[in-house]
Amino acid sequence: MTFPQMDETHDPARSSWVGGADGHPDFPVQNLPYGIFAPFGGEVRAGVAIGDWIWDLKGAAKAGLLPEKAAAALGGSTLNALMALPAQDRAALRRRLSDLLSDATQRAVIEPLLHRAADCEMHLPAAIGDYTDFYVGIHHATNIGKLFRPDNPLLPNYKYVPIGYHGRASSIRPSGVPVVRPSGQRKAPDADAPTVGPSQRLDYELELGIWIGAGNALGDTVPIGEAVDHIAGFCLLNDWSARDFQAWEYVPLGPFLAKNFHSTISPWVVTAEAMAPFRIAQPARPEGDPQPLPYLWDEDDQARGALSVDLEVTLSSAAMRERGLAPLRLSHGPASSMYWTAQQIVTHHASNGCNLNPGDLLGTGTLSAATRDGYGSLMELTEGGKVRISLPTGEERAFLEDGDELALKAVAKADGYVSIGFGECRAVIEPAR
């Protein structure tokens, strides 16, 4: 397996002439994530984030600043064509962007193409053909399983199958779009029949998203040794969940209306190339766990297939924001709880010949750390709503209330390298309609 290589773009000494880019918590010149943006009232187009600015890549292509193949892929209003490019072409674009942004002689040419990010609207980065959500966070699967089956939380297939299910592509929205509290059926354990109304157990789920780059034809598979070539990048994903609907509807075919009313993603595609320094070994399987089946097993993948990413979730109620209080950190921890790597997820998904396409989105499933301070959902943090969380205003939360704003954060870190962030993944809960 050939992971994206490190080169001068990852050099921690590299500095950008764009003001505020050096030391930026998310978007230093070592990151260079792609997104789709529009200056307010302006055309929707591709851009790259640098500090608090967005560089218009359609304009850059037009000005002849970019490699030919990448330029040809940057004309539209989605990144699908860029994602579909072979890895070497994506890497060539990255090197060019990094060179131009760190070469002060280019300032006069590029500056007119920079837009202040605060003045732009972010769109979905791709036309998402299909969205699949996995369940590879083993601590989350264990925590949720315990609520149903205290003695046997993980089902027998969990350590053989990267469990996943199809989600709804149409209701994925970029960070910032409010979430309308869904209505639906729920049945109290002691009730004879269900009732209908706004969800009383609205929850979030902290996930990473995986953007598919090159696809595979229907009937073909993606061998594990090639899986990394099919991954264009990563984002944050909040898989909003109505736990009351979920408990009632999910047998026998899985979650449906409990999940498909809205999913929020961070709008920047942190590229596979940018993540090169942040690859780490997949944690060893606990003693007694089965060896992955051969089609999911690759030594390089075990050695470098996991991601060194720190995750964080914060909550601020409407009252907290009114009083100017800082958001409350609900959890934080490493994304190292993935029982399967992103590559294993991709290979498994295509193992039956299912065709993946550029711009498809795969969710990892909730990434909870091993201990409570890293749990990735309220279902886990409040033990199904039993243990309430205190906010600095004196308010309490079992699940999300109207007006709550939830934000996910991710930072990739490695000794000797400049940390890069994923940008915003936040939304406010609006009352049911």
Place this chain on the structure above:
Amino acid sequence: MTFPQMDETHDPARSSWVGGADGHPDFPVQNLPYGIFAPFGGEVRAGVAIGDWIWDLKGAAKAGLLPEKAAAALGGSTLNALMALPAQDRAALRRRLSDLLSDATQRAVIEPLLHRAADCEMHLPAAIGDYTDFYVGIHHATNIGKLFRPDNPLLPNYKYVPIGYHGRASSIRPSGVPVVRPSGQRKAPDADAPTVGPSQRLDYELELGIWIGAGNALGDTVPIGEAVDHIAGFCLLNDWSARDFQAWEYVPLGPFLAKNFHSTISPWVVTAEAMAPFRIAQPARPEGDPQPLPYLWDEDDQARGALSVDLEVTLSSAAMRERGLAPLRLSHGPASSMYWTAQQIVTHHASNGCNLNPGDLLGTGTLSAATRDGYGSLMELTEGGKVRISLPTGEERAFLEDGDELALKAVAKADGYVSIGFGECRAVIEPAR
């Protein structure tokens, strides 16, 4: 609820000047389904089926023969824009087409735009944004449930919730595209661990597909009284299923690789307007079944919301075709086993604010009749593979073998009206790669 009205287009006395259209089992002038086709080597465009011919609607629009709004929606290579039109515009197009095809003075103008269907390739009728599969065939749900829970086949939510789950949009193919036998994980009940290989329990599922017309915005719902306005038409759907993969992978999040390797649809959209004469009362719920919750209940829907459609499944093995033997009918029966109407399915899907879009496809789930001669899958017909089916060659089948061709058929029937068919939904099983 205002179902599409009957008008002169449904007149059984109406006759077409197109040779062979009158009396055609699928496509008499009373049907007029839309599809996307290409004459071999020609441009992909919209057409309408009439007898054994396809009338090029892009050409008709260009020639000024069609109503303005419909003409504007017929320029592309999908039917999404046509599906999105308000019902009255779709009805106006249908009346115009019916008038022109039954008026012999139009022959000279239209004939150059007719293509022999046998010389054309059919494509998917729409860019399918999202595909959802339901489970509303109560006899199927009961039969499958019995295999797992003999005493309690239907789960407690079944009679309250139109159970559904998201499927894979990218692997839907029109009739005729071969199905590659998928490989995957399966575990024998007495085995300690799973193995990987080509499915040994490959099955079909007989379903109807529902094409979404007008959509709803994210956060909005589709009230049951308006649901029919969101349905553009119907097709046949074969939800190919690998039962061995399904049994191993499906807990806790539902079917995934067991289903997403390929789904086959009939390529013609039988419009909601064409189905007007074939609407019947929803069968009364058995005594003791709960009344549907208010958001799913509409008196008109109960009175006219079901469909009078006869379904049939045939199988021919490679050896049967070599010997020129007729396909074997595996099952036949009415589509009246839907516990929920198409309108209830649409309303439920959007009840949490999930946004449906024009060209989305919803499957009903397997439509088995009450008795064995109408079972809609091999899983039911062979009782999980235990009772083998004899073919006229002396071959036997528990599940599908390589080279088998499976075909679904549907005909809408009503006293005093001309029957209309759904066209072909067939595919051959190719060996695993």
